[in-house]
Amino acid sequence: MPVTRLAATAVSVAAVVVLAVYPLLVYVGIGRFGARGVAALLAAACLLRLVVLRRRGQGVLSAGHLVLLCGGGILLAAASFMLGSETAVRYYPVLVNGVLLVISAASLASPPTVIERIARLRDPDLPLAAVVYTRRVTIAWTVFFAINGGIALYTAALAPLTTWALYNGLIAYVLVAAMLCGELAIRFFVKARLRA
Secondary structure (H helix, E strand, O other): OOHHHHHHHHHHHHHHHHHHOHHHHHHHHHHHHHHHHHHHHHHHHHHHHHHHHHHHOOOOOOHHHHHHHHHHHHHHHHHHHHHOOOOHHHHHHHHHHHHHHHHHHHHHHOOOOHHHHHHHHHOOOOOHHHHHHHHHHHHHHHHHHHHHHHHHHHHHHHOOHHHHHHHHHHHHHHHHHHHHHHHHHHHHHHHHHHHO
């Protein structure tokens, strides 16, 4: 792997990690660096992600979706920076859930679904039963993103910073992990039933 590609990968991973632990960084950073410092962190992580995206191209999410997420993050950071308040940067998890909700819902309206596309990366010749199953999983994730985004919106608009950070920085990730583990368990039984 060339050095420039390795550096781009390292920067991309760093940006993704910062954005993943973003709610906790906001909670800790507000006291130390203030709202403007936290806004600058969000803007920097999003800008780095955009720079790497331009060099590396698309991943599972389309480049357009990543540009929307990062561009939205930069706008929220700019609003918080200008206002000197953390209020706007608290809406980043809402933006993430909203974009994922739109992606999954749109794929239900115009198949193949997101989950089917991911499944076809491993098995291009999916049987019809697997296509039906991936559609159901996409529906489950669509509902999840709607509910999770609604809770993220509530915590951003009406909850104290501590509650916002706890939900968006911990509880939401536990719920995502539970969804993933539950889907893997169900998939195991569905595959076993299809083989029988």
